Every structure is written in structure tokens, then in C-alpha cells.
Amino acid sequence: LTVAEASGYQRTGTTREVWTFLREVCRRTEDARLEVMGRSPQGRKIPLVVAGRPLPDGPIPRAGRERPVIYLQANIHAGEVAGKEALQILLRRILLEGDLPGILDQVVLLVCPDFNTDGNDRISTKNRPWQNGPALGVGTRYNGQGLDLNRDAVKLESREMRALLSRVILPWDPDILVDCHTTDGSLHVHPLEAEGPLLASMDGKLRAWNRDVFLPAVFRAVKKEWGFDFIPYGFFLDRGDPSKGWATFPPLPRYLTNYAGARGRLSVLSEAYVYKSFRTRIEATLALVRGILAEAARRSGTLLRLVEETDRRARNLAARGGRFGLEFQAVPRKAPVVVRGYAEKAGRGWGRSWKERLAGAGPLKTWKIPALAEFKVLRDVAVPRGWLLPPGAGEAAALLRRHGIEVRRLGKPRDFQVRQFDVLEIRRGRRPFQGHRLVRVQGTYERARVRVPAGSYFISSETPLCFLACWLLEPESPDGLTAWGFFDAWLKEGTPHPVLAVF
Helix, strand or coil, X not given: CCHHHHCCCCCCCCHHHHHHHHHHHHHCCCCEEEEEEEECCCCCEEEEEEECCCCCCCCCCHHHCCCCEEEEEECCCCCCCHHHHXXXXXXXXXXXXXXCCCHHHHCEEEEECCCCHHHHCCCECCCCCCCCCCCCCECCCCCCCCCCHHHCCCCCXXXXXXXXXXHHHHHHCCCEEEEEEEECCCCECCCEEXXXXXXXXXXXXXXXXXXXXXXXXXXXXXXXXXXXXXXXXXXXXXXXXXXXXXXXXXXXXXXHHHHHHHCCCEEEEEEEECCCCHHHHXXXXXXXXXXXXXXXXXXXXXXXXXXXXXXXXXXXXXXXCCEEEEEEEEECCCCCEEEEECCECXXXXXXXXXXHHHHCECCCEEEEECECCEEEEEEEEECCCEEEECCCCHHHHHHHHHCCCCCEECCCCEEEEEEEEEEEEEEECCCCECCECCEEEEEEEEEEEEEECCCCEEEECCCCCHHHHHHHHCCCCCCCCCCCCCCCCCCCCCCECCCEEEC
16 A cells, blocks of 8 residues: 555655555566666655566667657655655556556556655645645655756756656657646636646647647546546636636746647646545546546557657758747637636635635636637747857757757858847846746847857757757747856847857
8 A cells, every 4th residue: 555545645655655665566566667767966766667568678769669658757846745646556556456457568657656755755744734635744845956846847957857858758758748746726626637738839739639639538538437527727817706717827848748748749737636635636646647548548559640740840840931939828728618616705815725715705606718728929930940059058058968959069160041139138037936037038130141160069950859949049938048047148238149040
């Protein structure tokens, strides 16, 4: 049993207890092995279970892949522990109890139930006190460096995210990434919310299939088998007047499931509802993940073809006249969302108990409202053939390589036709965010022919990671290397931006 089950859902497991459970499960089967993904800033080991039948010796190349690879992760925010327990139960049920028969013949599983191991072991009843259990406390949102790991997918400052890239994302290239959380959100009765990648600047066909085909099929299957009524992730735009709409999180790749979308891969954000009991949150998360696995197995051929086609489109994005969005506006999806919930009086929402919030709420109603979870591109630029960085931009080049983007060093001076961004204004955030004052630049574009010196870096856009490269390198990207301060040494009003787009 997991710690949650053994304690009657009064307690969640420490990192050591998670490792003990995983070792015992893997010891009893030939279909799984337990690996170390990496170590936390405080030296704790991050677990990774690899499972399949036959069990692969190592990563499966894309060219020879016959089974989808699915990465399941929980506890990136270690106060949100339902996913940690659910993924342990899932492994036991599949590997030892015969649940989802044949699933390991159809998919390869990579499972990390406890990603933020440092945060996990700071268990206290003072953490997330408004959450409905476990009674004996949970860990913290932040890791041992004080970082929010679900805001680190672009800058990769944490050891955990670097390990995820180097040990999972790059070698295994998962077709689907699932990230398990617990939401705070609005006042409603649904046990779980889920969403796919929200980026406007990613492959549109992949995003549409994730949103319109895959996730709705999972929701239908879960409701039929478990009776759970899941809804898309979000919150009332105005909790005093829910009729105004259902909003969602920003379309930026710093969030892990969005980051997967920028890489051209499917993803699902799972958010169990904070006011449901600990047991219900675990069961709801388990139901969603089981549904994802079953649907991925059922549609495995379609899924693998979709990923291959996505990569092909990305490689040819510049040649096809592709555009990259810089500014976005939330707009309603075609179909409204139906939420069973409550309007609340003015005052603080999340961070209070269910009883406190319900005392200031109206009657339970069914709200059929706009789902403000599509993002219209307001301004964009043409995708170039590639980008150039100055010789001194070694830190930026190293980060690009961590993301798996190929970077070449020029051995001699060369002439290029480029799009140059002339910086007219630099704006920095008033307050630090994740240790940075985020940077936004304004300016104008011009075409020029330039000679760049030997030692300059060249990054081609003819890559499956073209959208990710655009996010990282375009000067006006709201969540790229400029925004996170990697080019601060070069930024000066009235001068060209150091990144040149090659045409």
C-alpha cells in the first residue's frame, strides 16, 4: 500500500517512503525498473520508473518507434500531493494487479511520482492549510533553491528541470507528457480539471487534436467508467459573476505542459480539485491518467503519425512562410464550458476553506459559459531560416543546447541577409519573478546585410524544434531568452538586438 492508503488518507509519503514503495513494486516484476533521474539541490534522488513489455533497455529512437512513450509526472508542486500517490497506485495496479491488461504491450511508461523531492520533505500542516487533507500535512510549492519548477521550463535554472531534459525529454522524446497538480481555483463541485497545451505559437493541428479529439475522448471514458465529471482547467473570470466566462493560465512555455507543446508533443495538465477529499483527489487523478493511457493505446497509430507529421511541418515552417506570434488575446472556444459552481461575494477567494468560501456564496448553479482558452495572435513575425548570436553569447548557446537545439559555431567571418531588431525601449518588471526582473523590448525591424565575426553562433530553424527556437530566440518573445535576461549585457536603447534572424 502507499502511505496514503495505509494511513486512511491522513498522510502523504516522504521521498524515502516513495522510493521504498517503488523499489518493492519494481522488485516484483520484470516489466519495470527504477532509475535515478537526477538529484535535487539538497541531494535527494528523483525517481524514474521505466515500464513496458518487453521492457526497453534504453530510449527508443523515433524512427523505429512502434509504441507511444508516455511520461507521467507528479509533485512538481510538492504541496499538491494527490498525483504523487495516484501514480504510485497506478504502477502497482498495472505491474502487479493486472489493471489495464495489455497496456504495457502497447505503450512505454516513464513515471516520476515525486519530482520536487526537496519540497516534498518539508511536510507541515502549515502548508496549504485550506486544502482538504491530508490531515498530517504536505510539502511546499518551491524546490530547495526556492524556485517554482513549473515556471522553469524555459530558463532551466533548477537541477530538477535540467535532469528532466537530459534524462527524459531529450533521450526518450515522450509522445505525451502528463503533469499532475492540485488546483485552488473557483468554487465548484467537479473533482478534477484538465487541459492540453495552450500555446498559439505551436503546431495548430497537434493542438487541435489534443484539445478536440484526445482529451474529450478521455473525459468521456472516465465519466463512463468512474462517474467523474471532469472539466477543462480554469477559473471564473469574475467569481462574483461566473456568466462572464471561464479563464485559464497564460499561453507561455515556462509552464511544463505548454513547453511540451512548443516541442511538438502532446500534453495534459491534471488539476485535482483542492476542496475534494484527499482520497477523491487521488482517485480522480488515477482515473484521468488511466484514461489517458487507455486512449493513447487505442489511438497509438494515429498518435505516432501525428507526431511525425508535426515534426515534418516544423522542419519546413520557414520554407512554408510560417509566422510566429508575439502578442496574444484570449478568445472563446467554439464550444462553451459547463461548470456546476457558485457565485461568490466580493473578497478573497482561494486560500480559504471550503466552508468559509461557501458561507459567502450563492446557490449551486449550472453555468454554461464561454471558455476563454483560445489565444488569438495579435502580432507576429515571419519565421526565419535561422538565427545568429554574437561570439560572447556562450551562456545562451549552452541553454539552447540543453533544450536539444543544435548550435553551430562559425569558423570564419560570414555575410548574411538578416532581419535586425532595433531596440527603442527596454522595460523591466518592477518586482523580481523567479529571481529575475522580466524584460520586454520595443523597437522596429529592418532588413540588412551584415558581416558577423568568426565565433558567432548559428541556429537553423529547419528543425522539429522550430517553434521552441522561435520562443527562445525572437527578441520580442514574451517568454524567451531576452525576457529572462540572457542578453542583458547587449541590450541598450538605440542599438540593435544581439539576435539576428537570417533570411
